[in-house]
Amino acid sequence: MALKTIGPKAAAALDEELMSTGSFSVYQLIELAGLAVAQAMFKLSPPSQSPNILVACGPGNNGGDGLVAARHLHYFGYKPTMYYPKQGKNELYQRLRTQLEQLKVPFTDDFHAALSKSDWVIDGIFGFSFSGEVREPFPAVIKALAESKIPILAVDAPSSWNIEEGPPSDGPGKDYQPGALISLTAPKPLVKWFKGRHFIGGRFIAQEVAEKYGFDVPPYQGSDQIVEIDT
Ligand SMILES: NC(=O)C1=CN([C@@H]2O[C@H](COP(=O)(O)OP(=O)(O)OC[C@H]3O[C@@H](n4cnc5c(N)ncnc54)[C@H](O)[C@@H]3O)[C@@H](O)[C@H]2O)[C@H](O)CC1
């Protein structure tokens, strides 16, 4: 049976609906999404095996998920380092950043140096609102991720992939194929081209909302915020 996916327009509409009709705040959604990302990281490799996690964050909510994930990773026993070169204007991002600074989680401007010292990378650069060519300062970062041998967990999308059409045919993300992906709420069409381990998170969707958008709520077990599925 084909995996049911939702395109970028439906994903944005779902987000809106959760915050209007659903009465969620964006804070809640990002908190639960980020917690799911941290749980997926723990499942992939616990802190005893891979303490140093580089969390790369972009200017939107995909970056917000990364900021939240880093806070949970700190409490799980990891040593996250943040690369966050272009902070979005929303005060939510500043709050999430301050929370990390209070935990003495370092922020670096030198992505390449940080990458060389990392055991894993979390790609929270772009999610379902990415479009077009990658703009500065991210092309060199995406290229480094594409060339790196360090394992990567991508949040919602491998950054620079077209949400509907998958990996770009040229540019910095041309050969970017992360080893793991966590899709939030529902997989996006790009998962058709993804070859690694695949998790779903975002445990805040009611059955009837999922039906309306044409996807399935995955079989979350117990207190888990994630489900691993076959790709
Ligand atoms: N319901 C859910 O599933 C939830 C998902 N969440 C996460 O939020 C992202 C989507 O967040 P959004 O703020 O809409 O956008 P992005 O983070 O994907 O990126 C927008 C950001 O990036 C800039 N940008 C776009 N294209 C480019 C480009 N070519 N070059 C450079 N910069 C670009 C744009 O200007 C914006 O600043 C979703 O994927 C999930 O990860 C939430 O957690 C809430 C619940």
Ligand SMILES: [K+]
């Ligand atoms: K991403």
